[in-house]
Amino acid sequence: MGEKSKYEILRNLESANGEIAYHIRVFGDTLAEREGYKVHDGLDAVHYYLVNKHNWLPSVVKALSTEDLSFLLAEEMNGWTVPKAAKNK
Template sequence: MQKEIYENKRRYHEASGGLNYGLEVFGDVIAEREGYRSVKGIDAVHFYLIHKFSWLPRDVIGMSFEHLRFVLSEELEGWTLPPAAR
């Protein structure tokens, strides 16, 4: 029973890490698309949301990866990792 519990925890964290990695990569895509020169990855995601919605940096930077994915869910729909990131 305990082995199954640990296996489920491991799978959860692996999946969560994969989703977080995907969001970082999507940030690189945003940076390229928007012409950002000084921010990449999650910083580009934050920068984009601050400008798109006029949200305060402290609010955006305080968001969890899960909430960031939720806010970007429409933009992430159908998007896949580029070949170099797989």
């Protein structure tokens, strides 16, 4: 594999990972609204939701990787779409 191909693959992979992380944070806003959170939004809302749902310690939830969060939220995120205001133009 050439250097250019290697870096293109890396760029695409990291771009996809960043997009997933962004979607989780945006979904956190949806969770906060749905659950009636007054203080938490974004990633904090995701963490708070998982702490309450699974009775996990906040330190455990905050240590989860983006991949783990994506896996744990897959059912909740099924059918959810990114709000228009959060989409790239």
